[in-house]
Amino acid sequence: EVQLVESGGGLVQPGGSLKLSCAASGFTFSGSAMHWVRQASGKGLEWVGRIRSIANNYATAYAASVKGRFTISRDDSKNMAYLQMNSLKTEDTAVYYCTSSSSGYTSDYWGQGTLVTVSS
Amino acid sequence: QSALTQPRSVSGSPGQSVTISCTGTSSDVGGYNYVSWYQQHPGKAPKLIIYDVTKRPSGVPDRFSGSKSGNTASLTISGLQPEDEADYYCCSYAGSYTFEFGGGTKLTVL
Numbered sequence: 001e002v003q004l005v006e007s008g009g010g011l012v013q014p015g016g017s018l019k020l021s022c023a024a025s026g027f028t029f030s031g032s033a034m035h036w037v038r039q040a041s042g043k044g045l046e047w048v049g050r051i052r053s054i055a056n057n058y059a060t061a062y063a064a065s066v067k068g069r070f071t072i073s074r075d076d077s078k079n080m081a082y083l084q085m086n087s088l089k090t091e092d093t094a095v096y097y098c099t100s101s102s103s104g105y106t107s108d109y110w111g112q113g114t115l116v117t118v119s120s
Numbered sequence: 121q122s123a124l125t126q127p128r129s130v131s132g133s134p135g136q137s138v139t140i141s142c143t144g145t146s147s148d149v150g151g152y153n154y155v156s157w158y159q160q161h162p163g164k165a166p167k168l169i170i171y172d173v174t175k176r177p178s179g180v181p182d183r184f185s186g187s188k189s190g191n192t193a194s195l196t197i198s199g200l201q202p203e204d205e206a207d208y209y210c211c212s213y214a215g216s217y218t219f220e221f222g223g224g225t226k227l228t229v230l
Contacts, residue, residue: 061217
């Protein structure tokens with residue numbers, strides 16, 4: 001059974017940093033791309049970014065709204081993906097989901113999400 | 121404002137069919153066959169129901185189908201059931217390794 005478990009969310013002040021983790025199991029993590037998607041309360045889904053597999057040189061891509069502030073990384077030896085968020089803004093407040101992608105172009109499976117609140 | 125345009129709401133009675141549209145441009149929906157659809161029930165994580173425009177993951181009922189014409193993708197749900205009441209989101213590859221979601225459509229089963 002595929003499982004994705006996010007952690008690391010919480011309350012942070014504007015301008016602060018936070019690192020989210022995503023623990024994966026039940027599938028070939030090293031061969032999969034991983035996406036991060038966020039959802040503000042009562043709002044729609046917003047794609048945040050993606051990291052591809054070693055076969056694609058761990059290439060990363062980001063939404064314009066987070067580029068230069070957020071960094072996605074992964075540790076295939078631990079089946080973990082990460083989202084480092086710097087220079088956080090109030091508009092970054094959302095539930096953050098990690099998703100797995102066998103093709104790189106879909107979010108096949110989703111975690112339960114972790115809430116990030118940016119507020120003073 | 122989302123890059124892909126979806127109707128805010130649609131409704132139908134049990135047994136009927138409904139179609140949800142997702143309109144983009146030639147730079148996203150119209151330019152690639154990488155449109156996916158997600159179903160989200162309240163308080164739950166989204167679930168993939170259609171990928172690569174028309175493909176269904178295993179376990180997804182064949183009542184769900186996808187299509188695309190030009191810059192508009194569509195999700196059709198036939199034989200509506202009460203459990204289909206949920207929010208539905210389209211997503212498209214948008215080039216330069218980025219992706220875009222639609223604003224979401226709330227489906228009400230009357």
